[in-house]
Amino acid sequence: MRKLIFVWLLFVGVGIYPQAGAQSEAPTPQSNAPAAQSKPSGTQSKPSAAKSKTSAAQSKAAAAAATRRWWQNAVFYEIYPRSFADSNNDGIGDLNGITLNMDYLGRLGVDAIWITPFFPSPQVDVGYDVSDYENIDPIYGNLADFEQLNQAAQRDGIRVVLDLVLNHTSDQHQWFLDARSSRNSKHRDWYIWRDGKGPKQPPNNWLSIFGGPAWTLDPKTNQYYYHFFYPQQPDLNWRNPAVKDAMFDVTRFWYERGVAGFRLDAVDALFEDPKLHDNPILPGKNAYGDPNMEDQYNRNLPEIHGVLKGLRKVADEYDAVLIGETWTTNIDQLKKYYGDDKDELQLPMDFMFTMVNKLSPTEFRQQIAALNSAGSWPVYLLGNHDIERSYNRYGDGKHNDAIAKVMAGMYLTLRGTPIMYYGEEIGMENNDPKTKADVKDPKGKLGWPQDKGRDGERTPMQWTDKVNAGFSKTRPWLPVAANYRTHNVASELKDPNSILIFYQKLLTLRRSTPALLEGDYVALNESDPNVMSYLRSYKDKAVLIVLNMSAEPQKVSFNLAPQGFSVSEAKTLLSTTRTMPVTAKITEMTLEPFSVYMGEVSR
Ligand code: NOJ
Ligand code: CA
8 A cells, every 4th residue: 555655646746747638637548448347348449430532541541440449559568477566575576566556557558467477386487387277376466456456457447468378287287286196087188198219218309498308207107298398387288178178268267357368378389299200400509408499390280270269269258359479480470370360369479570689770661561461460569578678689788768768669659559568668677697596587597608597587677766676675586677776667757858758658649649549550761771760640640750770860851742741841749859849840850869759740
């Protein structure tokens, strides 16, 4: 409660939000506010009918917009609960910590939170080893706390999305304990058991993605079980219909409790070749000392799509969203996850976009064009709990804050659904372990020093410049990153030029600007290697987005006549170039290094 009052004072008492029409009052969730979440809430933000003079393309865009679903206009925010806020001061974040800070999220302007697993778990893989899918781990709270969290979310117009670990359970799950008890047990065939090829020889050459063989011998029944991840995460056998039924029921359990959807963990690993063909070996070794391998026979099998179609049918009963952890190497693979009839995942994540680890307008343009060519609704993210923070990946060490704004300026204004990662909005940086002994993530121990694990991007949320960054009164489970003294919520709320205030302004602009939600994407000045620019146009208006991704000032000029806007000026909506006039001449603009410009043009 104390924290709630504290955060509330920060926002309301200090009067930090100066922008006109910004969130100076209680958040006013618009048409995308969750209704009773277990009921379909229908479409949102229906635009008025297109004027008769609009072109066919415009009418089409308007028609598409009229059928937008809530998850298309929403901004999602990923919360790693162990690191978000610790309400009971045991050093570990918890559900009440999220509830107490829901107000912060509402005022920031996010529409949905995705919370990574908080279910009972031995925590070998920080909750991605689930031992009971229908409960809450006591370190995070209980079902009543979840109910409160959900109510707080509804109050602030935020939907709650959970993480569903489909591919594997914990080795401490009752299903696996039973499965390993005897070859004839009820749940034996819920997992993947095989005889070894010979003494001390696993059934084939498949490797765990976290190092070592993907098979572990279980001495009691003298068979190997398969695990794509840690040995404590045995893979479920999705060829057994009982597994499917049980997991589908899990989704119903949570939908009935008001959950608005799931992020599906590791979907590409659901099926394996039943004949267990060896995978091809590639040259070289990985961080764990294993030979490099192409996961040809235990990844991306076509059977996955049947499961996704089934999950989608259940989700549709609740107007819920399915977000996919879909690692793909090309757009055709990603396209498949939407389903041939758009009947699988609504939001498969495009990780290829996160692999552009440089400020390259050319590469971003290519990625965006490829994604748009898939003909589905794009999903954009910069990072998550498995990837080095975007602040480090894109930062040059000197202009990181300006670059963080450029990256936000891009992925929050592209046509599609953005997924933020907690702390990105304040410029949190990676804090990698300094020694092997400090590592908590098991794969960081196995892979040290090449792979230091994922602790660095999972550190406590930086709320204040006080001890433990205001996350907890006790030493947190992971050390806070060094930049917490300058990069924290309390300090940034007081600084009109902070990354946080920029995000808040941008999210306010996004939700109040139909062109940013519904508009087409048109790349502009495509041969410019330094400045990324594009137009989001909708009906009679468009937003021009200009991002200087270089360390030098840049001069740019725009001719928007081919897009139907014969104008030479734009009304400035948001700019980090301080000298930018309220009405900017778009035929002759000078941009500061690493800067963002957004302006509105009208037909
Ligand atoms: C993907 C999750 O994001 C990651 O954190 C986890 O270790 C694996 N799946 C296994 O569940
Ligand atoms: Ca706690």
